Amino acid sequence: MTAYLIKRGGAVVPTVLGIVTVVFLMVRLIPGDPAAAVGGETLSGEALELLRERLGTNGPLLEQYWNYVSSVAQFDLGRSLHTGLPVTTMVMDALPVTVVVGLSSLVLGMIISVPIGAFAAYARSRGNVGADSALTTGAMIIDTIPGFWLALIFILFFSIQLGWFPVSGPIDWGDPVHVVKRLALPVSILSIGQVASVARITRTAVLESLNDDYVRTARALGTPELQVLFRHALRNSALPLVTITGLSVGRLIGGTVITESIFSLPGMGTVLIKAIAGRDYPVIQGVILLFALMFVIVNVLTDVVYTRVDPRVRLS
Amino acid sequence: MQYSGAQAAAGNPAARTTARLPFRGMKAFVGNRNNLLGLIILSPIVLLAAVAPWLPIPDPLAPDIRASLVGPSLEHPFGTDKLGRDIFSRTLSGLKVSLTVGFAAATIALTVGMVLGTIAGFMGKTVDMAVSAVVDLFLAFPSLLLAIGFIAVFGPGMWQVILAISLSDAPRAVRLQRSLALSLKSRTYIDAARMASAPTWWLLMKHVIPNTIAPMLVVASIYAANAILAEAALSFLGLGLVPPEPSLGNLVSEGREYLREAWWISTLPGVFIVIVSISLHLFSDGIRENLDPRAAGH
């Protein structure tokens, strides 16, 4: 296992380097002089030079690149142009919120959508096309409702009308009840966003598994249908599910950006949107870099989990 | 179903092989309920959006502060916003923008995918490796993030949004087209044609493109649906289209201030987002089912 992890980790190095390169190039792609774009066309002289230095766009390109890569390697992402805070501090402060919200919605999304997909497949395998269509169409409609609109409705109803959930304020990690209440709505919105894709994949995979011979064997041995569905068919659908989970994380990262800003959550999405609006490029670069690295890590984890859920996949 | 009569009847191996061949020409697009339903819903919407400027409806940008926040009525079927602008004409106008964004982004992704994917699949080693490396690199970024990053560099606006969205879809399209091209490459009829010393372009035009267009369209219509949602999300974040140009996303976003007094401002355009994406999904599902009957559940 350790050897595998080292090997799989090694394969990530070029990807990570590629990501760092793309993020480095971002600022250089800004039409015209990036420093002028940030500081205004009329900025000149010393101030402009200072800004170039803070953006890292002074000196020859290769030297800029080398400086960038070596600082990233030392976890130095520069300082915010606005607050002067180290970008590393800013993203690390915001990271826990994003990770907790992301992971919880991933889990909740699975809890909601896997059974939907499994039951839809089961209904279909039993010839109950109506129930299958109802479930899949329902999931599809939910999928196409813009999440931010739903978020507004949720706030209106659950927070303002019923007063159940707070929509603002920092997260007090020491108080679990508060954390749950504070995160309930954003997490729900994000999980709803995954329902359709996960349910659809689950449905296809389970439908296929339900046709497999071992399902018949299980039935022939008197296995109750719920067990047939969940213990046998669903477990064998784990591979596509793990894949979709990996992909869901990509979607989730996009979703957190919007959701965090609606619910005033101090996560990485909020940091990113503020930074984009303020053309705070070191921060933009830092957040995008961190998000991309998280995604890479998730993909590696996905591969590792593969070997866990399906004994046929060998570690190699 | 393992024991269905159809399966039993398909016992002969020849029939099985034909079934597995990628679909032939237009067959994939017809004769499927979902497919048809998608088109039936989508066509009038597209038509309506296209002819909107000639319809006898108010100018979507013209304010009329005497008719501020008027609910749906005969005169204003979708009501008006705070400025008294007609939400129905704004929705149609927004539809046009959203559909343009959706289709343009999907077309770009599709074209890039077809071209680079085919090249990577057919040209072999070095080119393939180079293309795949770039594709993998872009796939390492979560898609909306890539779009947001693009906007962060090039600023908001229509073409930026289109390019930003296609930037995140194109790598996926390239990867799919590459694998389709690879599987076709190994197919016998290609070999046969090659032996008859057919030129490469002829191979591509005659066999590769016609045989990959349908599966690519399956994903392209999903891209279009996603692009419409992505545009809405970007606009909501203030990274999308510049007002007063209405896109469906802008409309939903603008209405939130008055959600309680005037639900129609953001809800009705929102319903259109849902309808358009569902019809695109249905269209995509239809083609897919025609390509792979198993996916239909039988």
Place this chain on the structure above:
Amino acid sequence: MTNFRRMQRRTILKGAGAAAVAGGLGALSVSCGSDDDDAAADPTATTDAGDGAVPTTAVSPTVDPNAIQLADEQKLLVRQYNEPVGLDPHTLFRIEAENIATNVYAALTAYDPLTGNPIPDLATEWEISPDATEYTFKLVDNATWHQDFGPFTAADVVYSFNRVLDSALGSVYAPELNNMQSVEALDDYTVKFVLKSPDVNFLYQVGNYHQGQIVKKEAVEKYGADYARNPVGLGPFEMTEWQANSYMVLKRHEGYHKGPATLEEIRFNLIQEVNAAEAAIINGEVDVAMSIGTVPERIKRLTEAGLDLPQVSGASNSVWMFNPEFGQLSDPRLRKAIAYGMDIKSSLEQFNPSARQAFSILPQYMEMYSDAVTKYTYDPQKAKALMAEAGIESFSYKQMTTAAQGSVSDDILYQQALLKDIGINMELDIVENTVYNSRRTAGDFEVSNRLYPAVNPDTLLFGYLHPDNLPPKGFNSARYNNPEVVSTLEAARGELDLEKRKELYAKVQQIVSDELPYLPYSSGATIWAAYPYVKNVVVDKLSAVNWYPVVIEAHS
């Protein structure tokens, strides 16, 4: 106003002193002063500064904390609408930062929240030379710095003012002090300013705002680059915690020279989006919401939810700034065409009923305000005629504006549509607050707008119109440079006779309204929302709240 008349009599103003204010009546403390009655005794006279029709939503009346039952826990949760970039008073920008800074820092004078007039603070009394070129201040002897930085002395004042003028700091507020020749400490508790030319408004310059706020040398040096996030002041509250993008905590300063505040702690939660802020306060997640906008529907909803709406009306005017460096806008006829092409009055009635159209750079409440100016009201024919005169049928320009998460204000969109009708194509150049601010400072825009909260007429007129204040150093973003205006302004600043001074200011306002480098747009309200149990929330002329007198009444 009576300020200058008092000075002419060489009045030595006796400050209210710590004892008088210890009760927490900061807002009214000044009325306890010796001869200051006419300034603050009649608060309504100045709140109702507009043309009489400004809505008068109940402002929290000033409450004596001894007369009510106080809540056991004096901790307040406040919605902060944007994160301050930093809290170095000499470089900070924007109301969200100023709101905090005025409570963390103190200055020689403070501004009366209701009139905007300077009142004693760190300076207990002052003496002004007859020609108004020398100001000598007596300082309090019991003020101590936050965080064990020791007692406050005259050396701190000297350091602080020299710091603002230090070009290495690059403070945009340095021009405010460009008439200052020197500052010296006569002893530990006396400080003397010498001015280059007479200035009757200098008391404003040393007030609790930007360049007037006193910083501590040792603290500035200790924190270096991080000072902006570790402010050390003499104000009633000190910053104890600042979580980026999330919240800030102010705790009361036990060593405050007027005695510690009643409020123990103020926690500012960052809620940028105004809809979320509305939800948060209605939901009871915060006690007070800073600046909840002026959308009438929201105001109505908040009122229905039983909230108080402390507000200040007409305290400052928003002006449109035309940048003559961009093509057609150098032609005053086209600037006027824009001005006549917009229906500001109806637009405000519809979208921002708490505001009125403004006709001068100076807000109406100021004594130096003049009504004798060219008034631009909706007249599309005149606009067309002006364009024809300039030989132009239609033209485009870029209006730089901010957007609350993608939505531009209805008001702008309405004017855009009206202008389009007469052939003026307003392209929106939407940017975020921070960018907006920096591009405005840099002068990188065609047309933009500014709302400049200030209580000193000179701050506004010099800031907007004096060539010393050209961007990026100052606020003269229209790059206006009219020698006649400059000499008139400088003469006015030194004019000891009130009536003559008024005339000079009126002349400036008239010239400017005619040449239109800036179009006075609206005079609006800044509206906060607060639960009724939060007493003494008074939004001052700078749109800030002094938290010192605020108390929380016991409530269920």
Place this chain on the structure above:
Amino acid sequence: MTSSATLARPASPGYGVEPLLSVRDLSVEFETKRGTVKAVDNVSFDLAPGERLAIVGESGSGKSVMSMSLLQLVTYPGKIVSGSAMLEGQDLLALQGRELRAIRGSKVTMIFQDPMTSLNPVLRVIDQITAPLKRHLGLSQHAAEQKALEALRRVGIPDPERNIRAFPHELSGGMRQRVLIAMAVACEPRLLIADEPTTALDVTIQAQIIELLKEQAAALNSAVIFVTHDMGVVARFAHRVGVMYGGRLVEIGPVEEIFENPQHPYTRGLLASIPTVGGEMPERLAQIDGTPPDLARLPEGCSFAPRCDLVQGRCRQVRPELTRRGTNHEAACLVTETEPGGAQWRQPNH
């Protein structure tokens, strides 16, 4: 008839005994896009305790569907439309829910065609084999494990303590089929249904598995329904054989009777296609001309008529029913019914 086939023929438990299983008028239909397919059409037969019945027929003859329908394992779009299957007073086809599951895997068990896919790949052998034991016999995990080990040992799994912890993919095909048999017999069923359990295995293993099944069934006195298309296996294993064609049972009788005196032209064709030296059976019986019938478009009259060399005019109009041809021997053929003396067309074979 080849000697190898006849030599291995086991003795039947005999007649007159109360049947263990009594199937009557069993019909199964599939709804397809092309219409209703009658996969099993009015099948009836009896099975004595301990008796081994082989069901033979081509692919698509309905033999697998028939065997699976006994445990109601035919799933959508297949549906049992009529019939009963009485087993010790219970109608297997009428059972539902808990009752049905109580029968499945205990009284009646089933072994399937492909051992490679019939075990759940993501569960260890132990979990799959102990589950029915715990369920049906109410054993604790430990007791179930002991019993499972015993069953594995009985079916000849080497080192059962180690192999029981294996995942299916870690075992060979033969081993997996042994595991499946162990699972099937662990609860000592009264009836064991084996659906072509050896088809997927290679020849040497096939023989072992057949022997093993026979052994186990004999030891438990379980009756067996053995679905196969391999007449060689039939000869070695079964007491009685039923021949299915086009969803119908066209002939049924003791193995020796059928082999010596087949009464249906189709049976005759099947027997003719047995290689003279025992060996592998091709999947498709190419020796019978024509293709299997389209079950959705069955001809009126005898469904074998289009391929039959004895076909007569009435065969295309009247559907033949099973009629008695000898002791416990029935066949459904209009031609041989009226012309008993099938020996005459056995002639060309010799």
